[in-house]
Amino acid sequence: MTVQPPTPFPIHNTLQEQVSFDRKELSVILALYGRMVAAGEWRDYGIAALRDMAVFSVFRRTAEHPLYRIEKRPKLRTRQGMYSVTGMDGQVLRRGHDLAAVIKVLEKKLIRPID
Template sequence: MIDEEPIRLFPPAATSPAAPAPPAEVSFDRRELNAILTVYGRMVAAGEWRDYAIDFLKEKAVFSVFRRASEAPLYRIEKTPKLARKQGAYAVVTTTGLILKRGHDLARVLAVVDKATLRVVSG
């Protein structure tokens, strides 16, 4: 008799624990979304912003803010985990593509567009 190896329909299971698969898309977690929506709510109450859109892409998550739904977004709040160790994962970008603020702390980055944190300094 000839010893034959059995036919396998599936590849053999890995014996070592595999690294977790990267997420298919980047998203905002609950804490991040709460911070963004707090600023958004203040700006809606002030009459500055009227609409928003959220996009979950492969390399970044984007929260876009609109004055009117038919226009281009006034600001884009972006989360790019790939830049977390370098420049910071969070950024606020204008319609023209100008980066107003980039950093590791979302609250500090959002302070750029939050009117409640802006104060007139007299000197």
């Protein structure tokens, strides 16, 4: 009977990096979120860190589909920009390289006429 050494697991293939928002990006997003919550427009959010993208979803109520999704896709960094804002129907509202400039499309929803 011969004893064989254990076969090492290929760690680099099984555990792949996740894409996530860094502290600076989250502070920009959460500043907008705080203003929209204070205005009564948004009530809940969700964050997902996936293998190819990170998503910040905004909800009016907890149990419904997200109103908007702020996505970060690093693979699109050299093309259209890695940040995008997607509406409830799946339409991309804005895309670009600068997160603050991309989420300005959502700040326009905050401005309303006074009755």
